[in-house]
Amino acid sequence: MTRSSFFSVKPRLWQAAAGCALLTLALSSCSTAQRQADRLTTGSIPSVNLAKPVESMTAPELAAAEKTYGAAYDRNPKDRNTGLSYASILRMNGKNTQALAVMQQVAIAHPTDRDVLAAYGKAQAAAGQLEQALATINRAQTPDRPDWRLYSAEGAVLDQLGRSEEARDKYRLALDGQPNEPSVMSNLGMSYVLSGDLKTAEKYLRNAAELPSADSRVRQNLALVVGLQGRFAEAETIARRELTETQAEANVTYLRAMLSQQNAWAKLADKKPQATN
Template sequence: MKRVVAEGRLSPTLLLLCGLALGGCAQSLDKQPYSGEPRVERLLRMGTDAASGGDPMTAGALYQQAVQIEPNNAEALRGLGATMQRLDKPREAGEAFAAVLRMNPDDLEAGVGYAKAMIAIGRPEAAAVHLEPLVEMYGDDARVLNLAGVIQDLQARHDEAAQLYRRGLAVAPDDLNLRNNLGLSLALAGRHEAALSMLEPLTRGPTSNVRTRQNLALAYGLAGDYGAAERVALLDLDESAVANNLAYYAALREMEPSRARSAALRPDIASASSATNDKGADLILGLTLAGDSLSLGMPPVGSWFVDLGGFATAEHADARWTKLRREAGPALHGHTRLGTAADSKTSLIIGPFLDKTDAGRFCTDLDIDPCDPTRL
């Protein structure tokens, strides 16, 4: 399959964002005594220091200045892409990584970064184009195998995803994200006993956290064991949130296996979900990135979505979704398609949104009919 990346320069939005931030950065760089170190190398070193110190905005500005001086500097472009991902700017990240891939299609870091950016904007098929060759070239890289598995899960190819996760576990048997993702993939495919066997141990000992516990609750819910799902969910959530979760699990169980449930996975690449143990915490369990890892989960329940009506077949709904993504573009950023129940029609449901007002605003902006806010 031919790998294609967008042509053109970095977007004006990214240039403006970094240019504004550069005011202080450029001044501080100019004030430093000259050490004989080439200017671009100094910018890269300072950008790396800023990124390591938890300041991605400054890091991005420094990397951008390096790119302005040397537009084909792969190290600067990779650094810029990574910081844009940390700033939750996947489109800008994708542009930076794409620039590297135009020079070297086999660049591992750029290929992984570009794939993550494509996932974040709801284009797993574009991510797959660049990950498939990397899987062949770097078949012992657990990070690549994990990401490739996530892409397969997002496209409801759970058998293929499970194979990739298992290949990764053969290399890194203790990798938490691989174990988590394999468990959820098995749950989505309806292999409940295998899923629970994989996820239950993760909720004991040092691997136990909000994500592993709530993913186990999800697996119990998909298996129809709502009592166990409730017990696990109550470890982190209040009773109202747990009630919402249980209703959501029940809705997922009524959906067509694999396809609809996979569509409920929510990309959220920028940062890891909250890991607080506070009761009633606002948990966002989705596709999250922590460093170089990627893990699966489900979107928050009780969220608002919009229902774009019923279609005679899944193919008609798919065609409408493809057309909408092409026409709406940025309006869909942060939203994804939810699956449908196995009834006489195929609904097209998109979300999640912050509240009913946010969902209504989306319908107004799209100016399409039907477009009805609904809460799941």
């Protein structure tokens, strides 16, 4: 089953905004929803040296990749590309503690590599070490050569810490460096879900979804926000696009279960929108 779904939403965001404590940052099980939760930022630092993006791998493909890269890592735990790829695969398999341990070793061997530090910060965030993740990402960022991906990753961590206004500032800095980047616009939209401003969230997500470079994860986030506003039929239509019938049914079934919980979306609808900066 593909990992491209609306379940890239941050777990703590769901808990705070939707009242649905259905996901955990630990991602301990192998459900589609939890594996997608690692896509905390849809524009996160990409894995390297993989023939296929981990987000689009099936469960058997992920298992095979974990075995292959695990063996390569055992042979040379200091290899940069192997470590980055192996940690990414481990996170997608819900093995966040192990992924963090791998990235710790890679970071020791490559202490000034920005991509390594960024991936290390992501591993820390996935393992629940949010303040440490923020410090690592900040260490990776350089004022003279700012990286929009790092700004986006920083924003995602700040959102998890409940510092949504600061997070949105980081997303806007990311958009300054990479205008109309759909992944960042999606993150910005989902940040507004955290404060219950679903209309603003939908605006950003619709704009992101209309961009030619937008991938399925952006459109699935849009489906989620539409569903939270009670427009379930429209949400299901969006959620079914681009996916196989089996994949779509799994996503829609989960969406229905989440949105059918007592007052889950109604509580959001009752909140006053936050002003857009």
